[in-house]
Amino acid sequence: MMSLSIGPADPAFVRETLTDAFGSTMMAIHGALIDARGDGAAAAYRDGYPIALLTYRDDGAGGWEVLSLVSIVPGAGAGTALLDWLAAEAHSQAVHRLWLITTNENINALAFYQRRGWNLTRLDEDAVTRARSLKPTIPLESGGIPIRHELELELNLR
Template sequence: MDAPAPDAHITVRDAVTEDAPFLREVLADMFGSTMMAVHDELLDATGDAAAVAERDGRRVGLITYRRDGTETWEIISLAVIEPGIGAGTALLGWLRAAAVRQSVTLLWLVTTNENLAALRFYQRRGFDLVRVDRDAVTRARQLKPSIPLEDDGIPIRHELVLELRL
């Protein structure tokens, strides 16, 4: 199934210094903190780089990533303020185009086993599930004890790695 087309009124741009409070606030609201415990490390979800989606002059989403190699970028976070308007799709499309321009051959990310919306979102946009790190979230709670134990009745235990080859 194809991903929905982004809203024509959504624009995406590189984040600038003035966006820092927006990034911190949204990341804290969506993820409980700007710090994420993932793949056995604690990292700053603001990443090395970020982009912001806007609609009618309002910031409606963000994507953060890190350039973890010359040919690979890791998506650290994707957050939208107004779900369903295409901001996530627009942000991902922007990052994909930026990666191609920089000769990046792989985008990848980690999500957790209970995050069915993320799995659906990324797979609909061409990402493949390539690895399950069993009990990685259980280990991550040593770095970040505030990670919930379950969501909607599903125990949060495993990290899932998804990749998009460009």
């Protein structure tokens, strides 16, 4: 594996990556449409080319919410590197909680985050069903699993 570096993400790369992954930069979470570009974005680079993107925002309550983590080259360690970078950034700014929302069918994400110490803290039953009124393009199922619920995971940095 070649070495990775973490740095600011180019706005065009952010827009294109989010649109490719989610259909637009807008995500329907928390009962609202939220711009997934967030307050900050970082990319993992290999040989000068971006291979993963992380976007996040300040939640206004002492934590940072991860809005997106997209790996263009799965298995390269870029997602883990970006999460480690975000945790270090948060710690340096006295932020003690990182958290995110994923959906019930996203088994790979649930495993990925839990292997890295994130804990499942909340289930919002039928939140995705309700979110389709805001973003009708949300698929009904993935891999044969109905997409219905939002799951909150967090990493306590204290």
